[in-house]
Amino acid sequence: MSSRLARILTTVFILAVVLLPIYWLVSTSLKSNREITQEGTLYPHVPTLDNYIRLFTEKQFGSYLTNSLVVTFFSVAIALIVGAMGAYAIARFRLPFAAERKVGLFLLTLRIIPPVVILIPVYLLMLSLGLLDSWLGLIATYTAFNVTFCVWMMESFFREIPVDLEEAAMVDGDSRFGAFRRITLPLAAPGLAATAIFAVLVTFNEFLFALALTATPRAMTMPRGTATLIGRIDTDWASMAAAGVIGALPIVFFALLVQRHLVRGLTMGAVK
Amino acid sequence: MQGATQARRYRLQGAGLDLALPYLMLAPGLMIVLGVLVYPLWDGLRASTRVYRYGSPVADAGFQNYLHLWSDAQFLNALWVTVKFVALSVSFEAVLGFALALFCLHEFRGIRLLRTVLIIPMVITPVVVAIVFRLIYASDAGMLTALSNAMGGGEVQILGNPLNAFIGLVVLDVWEWTPLMFLILLAGLQSLPHEPFEAARVDGAGAWRVFADLTFPMMRPVLAVAIVLRAIDAFGTFDQVFVLTRGGPGEATRLISIYGYDTAFKFQQTGYAAALFVTIGLVVLALAFSAIRLLRRIDAS
Numbered sequence: 001m002s003s004r005l006a007r008i009l010t011t012v013f014i015l016a017v018v019l020l021p022i023y024w025l026v027s028t029s030l031k032s033n034r035e036i037t038q039e040g041t042l043y044p045h046v047p048t049l050d051n052y053i054r055l056f057t058e059k060q061f062g063s064y065l066t067n068s069l070v071v072t073f074f075s076v077a078i079a080l081i082v083g084a085m086g087a088y089a090i091a092r093f094r095l096p097f098a099a100e101r102k103v104g105l106f107l108l109t110l111r112i113i114p115p116v117v118i119l120i121p122v123y124l125l126m127l128s129l130g131l132l133d134s135w136l137g138l139i140a141t142y143t144a145f146n147v148t149f150c151v152w153m154m155e156s157f158f159r160e161i162p163v164d165l166e167e168a169a170m171v172d173g174d175s176r177f178g179a180f181r182r183i184t185l186p187l188a189a190p191g192l193a194a195t196a197i198f199a200v201l202v203t204f205n206e207f208l209f210a211l212a213l214t215a216t217p218r219a220m221t222m223p224r225g226t227a228t229l230i231g232r233i234d235t236d237w238a239s240m241a242a243a244g245v246i247g248a249l250p251i252v253f254f255a256l257l258v259q260r261h262l263v264r265g266l267t268m269g270a271v272k
Numbered sequence: 273m274q275g276a277t278q279a280r281r282y283r284l285q286g287a288g289l290d291l292a293l294p295y296l297m298l299a300p301g302l303m304i305v306l307g308v309l310v311y312p313l314w315d316g317l318r319a320s321t322r323v324y325r326y327g328s329p330v331a332d333a334g335f336q337n338y339l340h341l342w343s344d345a346q347f348l349n350a351l352w353v354t355v356k357f358v359a360l361s362v363s364f365e366a367v368l369g370f371a372l373a374l375f376c377l378h379e380f381r382g383i384r385l386l387r388t389v390l391i392i393p394m395v396i397t398p399v400v401v402a403i404v405f406r407l408i409y410a411s412d413a414g415m416l417t418a419l420s421n422a423m424g425g426g427e428v429q430i431l432g433n434p435l436n437a438f439i440g441l442v443v444l445d446v447w448e449w450t451p452l453m454f455l456i457l458l459a460g461l462q463s464l465p466h467e468p469f470e471a472a473r474v475d476g477a478g479a480w481r482v483f484a485d486l487t488f489p490m491m492r493p494v495l496a497v498a499i500v501l502r503a504i505d506a507f508g509t510f511d512q513v514f515v516l517t518r519g520g521p522g523e524a525t526r527l528i529s530i531y532g533y534d535t536a537f538k539f540q541q542t543g544y545a546a547a548l549f550v551t552i553g554l555v556v557l558a559l560a561f562s563a564i565r566l567l568r569r570i571d572a573s
Contacts, residue, residue, distance in 0.1 A: 010375060011382050018389050021404045021447065024415045028407050036413045040421050086301035093294035110309055112560045114508030116529045117553040120536050120546050121312035121319060144308035147301050176293050205397040207511040208529075212537065223399040227515055230403065237413045244403035248396045255395035259388060262395075263455055 029241035036237050051242035060217040061246060064225035068204060070135055071221060075142035076199045080192065083150025088180055091158035107152045116208060123212050133219045141209050146199045157191030158184065194261045204251050222247050320550045324542035337547035349523050350531035357527060358506045361445040366499055369453025377461050390451040402515035405444045434524035437517050441525050444512055453498055460494030500563045507556055528552055
């Protein structure tokens with residue numbers, strides 16, 4: 001009996017540690033600045049949605065959201081297509097210099113180097129291409145990051161699918177590429193989904209490159225726009241909190257929706 | 273057996289247009305990676321040996337930029353702060369994550385809710401995590417001050433005080449990333465074989481003995497991988513500090529990434545910043561690969 005009580009208390013304690021900070025964010029976003037600084041209330045006594053309305057009417061949060069969705073969608077979609085093909089080529093074919101066996105190490109090396117290391121040259125590259133502060137510049141950058149990750153994840157999924165199935169399809173008259181597209185790709189769909197989910201998460205949340213590569217609401221993403229807003233308004237706590245809620249809501253909602261795949265993708269690399 | 277599947281795999285390459293297929297499939301990805309990752313890496317190496325003014329190279333510097341790093345007190349301080357930050361955060365995350373995973377190993381009511389809730393901190397945008405903690409730490413409007421007021425205390429100073437700000441940053445990181453450690457270690461615990469544990473139970477071994485003699489030794493590889501992965505990530509931490517403290521007060525929370533960013537974009541010392549980043553990249557790679565080699569040796573023995 002006492003061990004059950006201890007278990008319940010521990011669970012409640014963990015929930016409180018995780019959820020209290022989030023409660024405070026949401027509750028602050030529903031207060032007025034006067035209530036926040038002068039009354040110091042623990043919950044909103046006069047709840048208001050003004051802070052949220054101001055974000056969209058005065059602070060261009062509509063553009064940030066659009067930019068984030070466009071950039072995330074295209075960079076993940078392109079990386080998935082390109083990455084799945086590349087991963088398949090490595091998993092199934094023999095390449096000159098046994099390159100298919102070295103790609104893994106090459107991608108691992110690229111993944112270990114902190115992204116901040118190539119921040120300056122990528123900035124200079126986009127500057128020289130005239131792609132600063134544009135969707136295209138961000139999409140190109142994020143696609144490259146996502147491709148390395150997609151190839152790395154997808155290769156192992158393809159290896160698990162037996163070659164016999166493709167052979168059978170080719171005997172039945174499929175081309176080599178047709179066998180990949182009609183047989184292997186659908187079988188690897190769960191792996192593709194886990195890869196896509198993880199890529200969406202990382203891309204939507206990315207801040208460092210968005211900070212260096214964008215400068216106006218034309219291309220600023222959600223994290224970038226949010227950080228700019230709070231850089232300007234040091235004491236407008238209410239707007240800051242509302243921006244935090246709006247900035248996190250899409251991705252938290254998405255993550256909870258696809259929870260099961262997400263946990264698989266997050267933990268697979270380490271346990272394997 | 274291996275040879276037979278290999279041979280079949282190669283026969284599948286077929287003839288005619290199909291011969292080019294592997295290259296056609298590989299080409300788009302390769303082009304993107306070469307253009308946007310590998311070329312910049314090379315370009316960064318080149319930039320690190322030059323002196324820049326207003327964004328364009330004006331002189332060759334040879335290895336001067338690299339040598340200068342080691343007499344730059346701000347660089348050395350940033351490196352030290354980063355090492356402290358990584359060591360402290362990752363240790364707490366490993367211990368807490370392990371404890372949580374052991375706690376959640378046995379099914380009980382409420383465990384699904386607990387797992388769902390634990391996903392939230394690590395998926396929230398890091399910039400927003402920093403906002404959350406600014407709202408907790410703020411001396412005038414923060415949660416800590418509000419709680420302290422409700423209990424009759426006064427203002428709580430976190431971000432204005434060097435030591436407190438650093439601890440505050442570690443707390444943020446532990447809050448955000450313990451769940452990842454927990455998920456990895458839980459998956460590891462669930463994949464352990466049952467037999468040794470049943471044998472131990474039959475022998476009447478106590479909980480502590482089972483942990484010290486069975487669970488911990490068997491979990492060591494997974495634990496090591498989780499720690500290495502997390503440490504690599506923590507080394508590059510940027511977003512949270514940028515929004516929470518911007519490196520301050522003074523240099524108390526100025527991690528290496530923040531110092532590099534400021535050197536490049538605030539002080540416009542492009543070549544020097546490039547050398548700094550190349551050095552960081554090499555340090556992280558060296559640490560990661562020696563960790564991997566160490567792991568292989570543990571695995572082999």
